[in-house]
Amino acid sequence: xxVHNNIDNFKATNPVVTIGTFDxxxxxxxxxxxxxxxxxxxxNGETVLFTFSPHPRFVVSxxxxxxxLITTLEEKKELLSLIGIDHxxxxxxxxxxxxxxxxxxxxNILVDKLNTRFLVVGYDHRFxxxxxxxxxxxxxxAEKYNFKIKKLDAFILNDIKISSSRIREALDAGNIEKANAxxxxxxxxxxxxxxxxxxxxxxxxxxxxxxxxxxNKIIPGYGVxxxxxxxxxxxxNGMLNIGTRPTFNQNADNRSIEVNxxxxxxxxYGKSLILEFxxxxxxxxxxxxxxxxxxxxHKDKIVAAGFLRD
Numbered sequence: 001x002x003v004h005n006n007i008d009n010f011k012a013t014n015p016v017v018t019i020g021t022f023d024x025x026x027x028x029x030x031x032x033x034x035x036x037x038x039x040x041x042x043x044n045g046e047t048v049l050f051t052f053s054p055h056p057r058f059v060v061s062x063x064x065x066x067x068x069l070i071t072t073l074e075e076k077k078e079l080l081s082l083i084g085i086d087h088x089x090x091x092x093x094x095x096x097x098x099x100x101x102x103x104x105x106x107x108n109i110l111v112d113k114l115n116t117r118f119l120v121v122g123y124d125h126r127f128x129x130x131x132x133x134x135x136x137x138x139x140x141x142a143e144k145y146n147f148k149i150k151k152l153d154a155f156i157l158n159d160i161k162i163s164s165s166r167i168r169e170a171l172d173a174g175n176i177e178k179a180n181a182x183x184x185x186x187x188x189x190x191x192x193x194x195x196x197x198x199x200x201x202x203x204x205x206x207x208x209x210x211x212x213x214x215x216n217k218i219i220p221g222y223g224v225x226x227x228x229x230x231x232x233x234x235x236x237n238g239m240l241n242i243g244t245r246p247t248f249n250q251n252a253d254n255r256s257i258e259v260n261x262x263x264x265x266x267x268x269y270g271k272s273l274i275l276e277f278x279x280x281x282x283x284x285x286x287x288x289x290x291x292x293x294x295x296x297x298h299k300d301k302i303v304a305a306g307f308l309r310d
Contacts (some may be wrong), residue, residue, distance in 0.1 A: 001081045004089045006245065007113045008178040012087055014045030016118040021164075022057055024081045027184045028122065030161040033083055035152055036120045037117035045117060046086040050109075051076070052093035058216075059093050069254055070167055070183075075190060082164045083210035083276075089114070105237075106141045119149045157182065174221030174242075176277045189217060189275045191257065193268045205297050208243075208268060210257040210275065218256040220277060222284040226304035229261055230274040235310030239304040240275065243284055262305065 142149040169178040191210040238261040287293040
């Protein structure tokens with residue numbers, strides 16, 4: 001996959017384009033991308049996903065502090081490469097750009113820069129100044145500029161319309177099973193191991209304290225999770241606790257992330273890793289004594305190991 005941060009000299013064969021933030025690249029997004037690939041194959045074309053950085057809401061509503069990303073830009077690049085998209089355009093979203101009439105966006109960027117031959121949009125596509133770029137408007141543009149357009153219906157799972165906002169709600173509530181079902185893959189978090197208080201080591205359950213790679217990345221709700229940990233190309237099983245650490249914390253919403261990697265003794269301070277959330281074991285709770293905590297941790301490890309068996 002080619003990543004374009006500048007489109008002045010963009011070139012693609014019969015570009016089949018879709019536009020959006022695609023946060024999460026969930027099952028609804030996959031439906032759009034599968035159709036994109038199908039059309040490109042049938043028309044001897046190449047697929048183009050046009051997205052923005054930063055997320056438009058960070059620019060349009062800078063005082064809004066509660067937006068959390070399901071996928072960071074780097075995570076999105078990895079997923080799109082696996083999906084098999086030919087071109088990813090990462091366009092800088094600025095205040096000036098947000099004021100551009102959608103008609104100008106279509107003419108100056110989709111037509112003049114990308115040479116769009118086919119445009120694929122989701123059921124709720126509406127971008128541009130005052131969100132004027134809906135399907136009806138795009139249809140008139142398609143006729144005017146001689147490209148074709150296809151609108152796809154929403155993806156429904158168990159009578160639920162899949163959306164990024166629903167997935168954020170599920171993650172925030174700690175409902176990792178629902179979030180994973182909507183995503184179509186296990187939610188992941190990229191982070192780095194940072195110094196902690198090393199209290200877990202004293203009770204036989206050493207933990208690595210994790211700092212997310214992006215302060216805006218959503219952190220799942222409080223509780224204990226069964227997770228897989230990928231470090232330097234190797235995968236390990238473990239359990240993870242999400243709680244609150246109100247000071248000296250770079251994670252969203254001051255949530256602490258502590259992972260106990262099973263049968264693991266390497267020194268990984270400062271190392272980057274990927275956490276894959278498989279199952280929520282239980283809610284976070286207070287223990288009356290260290291002995292009660294240790295007893296519960298042994299139970300948690302058994303439960304987590306059961307969920308992580310291949």
